[in-house]
Amino acid sequence: MDISIVIPLLNEKDSLQELYAWILKVMQSHQYAYEIIFIDDGSTDGSWKVIEELSSEHKEVKGIRFQRNYGKSQALDAGFEKANGAVVITMDADLQDNPEEIPELYDLIIKEDFDLISGWKKKRYDNVITKNIPSKLFNLAARKTSGLKLHDFNCGLKAYKNTVVKSVKVSGEMHRYIPVLAKNEGFDKIGEKVVQHQARKYGETKFGMSRFINGFLDLITISFLSKFGKRPMHIFGLWGTLMFIFGLLSAGYIGAMKLYKLSVGAKTILVTDNPWFYIALTAMILGVQLFLAGFIGELLIKTKSNEKHYKIRQNLNL
Template identity: 55%
Template sequence: MDISVVVPLYDEVESLPELTSWIARVMQENGFTYEVILVDDGSKDGSWDMIVKLKENNPFLRGIKFRRNYGKSAALNTGFEAAKGNVIITMDADLQDSPDEIPALYRRIVEDKYDLISGWKAKRYDPLSKTIPTKLFNAATRKMSGIPNLHDFNCGLKAYRSTVVKNIEVYGEMHRYIPVLAKWAGFVKIGEQIVEHRPRKYGKTKFGMARFVNGFLDLLSIFFVGKFGKRPMHFFGAMGVLSFLAGFIAMVWVIVEKQIIIYHNEKYHTHDQFRQVTEQPLFYIALVAVVIGFQLFLTGFVAELVARSASERNKYQVEEMI
């Protein structure tokens, strides 16, 4: 099979007939063998009933229905597991991604031998309140991920070689950073293609302002997991050793300073006032640093034991499949 089109959706009943017929027309015109996997992420507007109805007249459609809403990452990960095509195309269900882009994306993977091609919506139909934070996040992601050639990490329209999606795990809210996940997995031939961004035709966006906060936290998470996921002791251990040494040196300094003062008073028979060691704030700061350092070191040991072992992380309740 040439292409699997994976479409995560939530409450997009109005756009599904037009989207699926559009995809079918593009595939037929280009002679592709294909499947369309519609992943219903717990919709409440009748989207699943529409998928069942559309499948009656379109044997190339497949549907997966979640029992409840898990999020876009869960829908993509499940769609990736089910996909059978040599090239996997992902797109949103709101008709803002154009299926006419599929042939060009497919050729970039097959002919140009890319592992992943990410769409770049250079001209967007979104308000400034959305585009400005998006540009900031993309700039930060380029810097932290070491993928300088991508302008839009979060674009839903992407093409993947099948080996890529079968060897990465998309969980939490990590769908924004799939190119970063692919790079950490060893797929380094990542390219970009300018694609059309269409105005939303039906409904409204399902993502609020909270996605920007979540996006920043996910960026920190993906950076940490990618760099230290296989060796967490390198992070926690280093922090622990630094904290422990800083606290230990400060404690030694306080004690030595007290002994010097005592020696000076006894030698010169002076009666200078000095505080006890335990009366000095630096002593308690040093003690806290030593304790924190010890705890961080133990955290590193525990993290080494549990790293990458959450076997139930990507288990979702699928209610029905067709």
């Protein structure tokens, strides 16, 4: 199979028939062998009924229905698991991503041998205040933190080699950082393509300030995980050891000074009246806690399961 098109969605029933017809036109004109995987992330507007109708009429249309709303990352993860195409295309269901871009994305993966191509919506039709400006700030921070020179990390239109989507685990709200996750797995041929952005035709955006804030929090998380996710002892153990040694040396110094003053008959104060006693004690306690955090982190990594963070209610054609 040439292409798997993975489409997560939430309450997009008005756009699904039109989106399918648009994709079908592109696929037929280029004679691709393809599948379309719709992942219904807990829609309440009848989106699943439309997917059922499409899948019953067209065997290339497949559907995954979540038990409830779990988020875009979980939807993509479920779609990636089922994708069979040599190239996997992700796109949003709101008609703001243009299916006409698919052939060029496919060629970049197959002919130019890229591992991943990320879309760049250079000209956007979103609200400038609520989405465009926050998006620019977010992408600037993501570039600086990840080292990937991409302009639009959050663009839903991306193309991957099948081996990439089978290697990355997308959870939480990490869908924005799939290029970073891919880079961390050793896929370093990552490119970017300017894609056409369409104005929203139906429904309303799911973007809000909470997602903007969550995006920055996830950026901090993935930056930490990319460096220490597989070796937490290297960070927690290091700082824990340093703090414990600092506290131990401080306590030793306090004890030595106490003994010295006693030996020369000088006036002394209780050890507990010395503020350095509490600094030393705190440093040793924090040091032990940090070391244990690193140790527990190592145990979790070695014993973690591949448990999915979503429940599928129904599958179609899968």
